[in-house]
Amino acid sequence: MTGVVVAEWTKFRSLRSVLVTVGLTVVLAVVFGVLISSGQARQYAELTAAERAAFDPTYVSLIGCFTFAQLAIGALGVLSVTSEYATGTIRPSLAAVPRRGRLLAAKAVVLGAAAFVAANVAVFAAYLGGQPTLSGMDAPSSTLDDPHVLRAVLGAGWWLTAVALLGVGVGMLVRSTAGAFTVVVASTLLVPLVSGLLPEWFARWWPTTAGQQVLRVVRDPDALPPFAGIAWMYAAVAAVLLLGHLSLRLRDA
Known part of the structure; x- marks a missing residue:
């Protein structure tokens, strides 16, 4: 298995798109984290008392991670296969590597490790850029020492890593870069956007929406608890990877 992982790492780092997508993940998380923090800070003075009580400065600075940076890291997962x-x-x-399950496992290990590092750089940079923006505009801000803040920031890294692994599973199923990326974007971005039009239980149990609860310091009482949400998301990603494994075994290359 060690030799297979090393071989997959060699193939992975030789992709010209790797540096581009990793760089885009970090840049998008930071830029949009700061821009969204700035926009939310300007609107803070106009919020009602109830809206101010629900204001989550940590979540605000991390919104760019799952709105924009996820597109880049999802593409990284897709490209590692397609x-x-x-x-x-x-x-x-x-x-x-005739044992196809071993090949897929090695791909998931390499991509997961690379995505985890890139994701954590992105989320910490987004958080550290967003909080001074909020405080500089007289809006509430947080520090990593505050309760649940470090969990939320680390959770954003877990969430982005799960999106990258989802890209691996979908890429193995679809085998087309455009098609697989479309599925990843639809499942992580488009479906949550329209979840408000669907029954309440849908948003609670849709895996990527449930996983986003780990990014929140101020909890949504109608959503799954943070760790339960991210665990459910990883279970769904594992199911997609299992389907990808079956596809790899049963279909010709």
Whole structure:
């Protein structure tokens, strides 16, 4: 297994798109984290007492992570698989590693580790950029020493890593970069956007929406608890990876 992981790492870091997507993940998280923090700070004075009580400065600075940065890191997960199908290198990979489950596991390990590092750089940079923006505009801000704040920031990294792994599973199922990326965007961004039009239980149990609760310091009483939400999201991602494994075993390369 060690040799397979090393081989997958060599293939992964040789992709020209890796540095671009990793850089975009960090840049989008920071830029939009600051811009959204600035916009929310300007509106704070106009909020009602109830809205101020629900104001979550940590969550505000991390919104850019799951609104924009997730697009880049999801694409990274997709490309780690579909690039091999596009170039035909999946065939020699399967010849070298006949146990297809081991190949997929190695891809998930390499992509998960790389995404985890990139995601944590992105979320901490977004948080550290957003909080001074809020405090500088006389809106509430937080520090990492405050209750549940560190959990929320680390949770944003877990959430982004799950999106990247989702890209691996969907990429293995769809085998097309455009098609797989469309599925990832729809499931992580578009479906949550329209969840307000759907029954209340849908938003509570949709995996990516449930997972976002780990980013919140001020809890939504109608949503799953933070750790239960992120665990449910990882369970759903594991199910997609399992389907990807079955597809890899049953379909020709």
